[in-house]
Amino acid sequence: MDVIKIQCPNCGASVERKSNEYFGVCEYCGSEVCFDDIKSEAEVADLRGQVNTLDRRIGAENEYKQKLAAWEKKRNRMYIITGAMSFVGFLLAALSVTEDDAFIVLGVTLLLGAVIGLTILSIYRTADCPKPTDPNAPRKGGFFRIFGTGALILSGAAFLSVIFAVIFCGV
Numbered sequence: 274m275d276v277i278k279i280q281c282p283n284c285g286a287s288v289e290r291k292s293n294e295y296f297g298v299c300e301y302c303g304s305e306v307c308f309d310d311i312k313s314e315a316e317v318a319d320l321r322g323q324v325n326t327l328d329r330r331i332g333a334e335n336e337y338k339q340k341l342a343a344w345e346k347k348r349n350r351m352y353i354i355t356g357a358m359s360f361v362g363f364l365l366a367a368l369s370v371t372e373d374d375a376f377i378v379l380g381v382t383l384l385l386g387a388v389i390g391l392t393i394l395s396i397y398r399t400a401d402c403p404k405p406t407d408p409n410a411p412r413k414g415g416f417f418r419i420f421g422t423g424a425l426i427l428s429g430a431a432f433l434s435v436i437f438a439v440i441f442c443g444v
Contacts, residue, residue, distance in 0.1 A: 358387035
């Protein structure tokens, strides 16, 4: 325990101050002594600690937001690539004239690549997702959410490719 001694303003005797105490009593004259300067220092130190804690929280939150933005960019790139593969794959399959046509083989290969790629990259993106700083906040990178969104994009791209083939190619 830290003990600091100051002079009593009434009789000049030594008054002891123990750590975290803001008042003391002179043993000789009984005067109560207030350690206002020490109290102010303690309040400022407490405020510094609170500011430092808030700075650490804000820094961690900003770092999380930067990591999340980079993660979302990679995830969106995955959606674009697999969606484009699905669009081209269905378009090539729709444009094939016969079952022996090379377009259908290439189209099916692209479709399988899109589905397999989406599955593997969804697993990777799930594992790679940054964890929020707030433990109560929901996590953004659940596998079923990522894969489900990707599957919807693949289906939409396939639908658009069929419409494109019907309108522009007369299939």
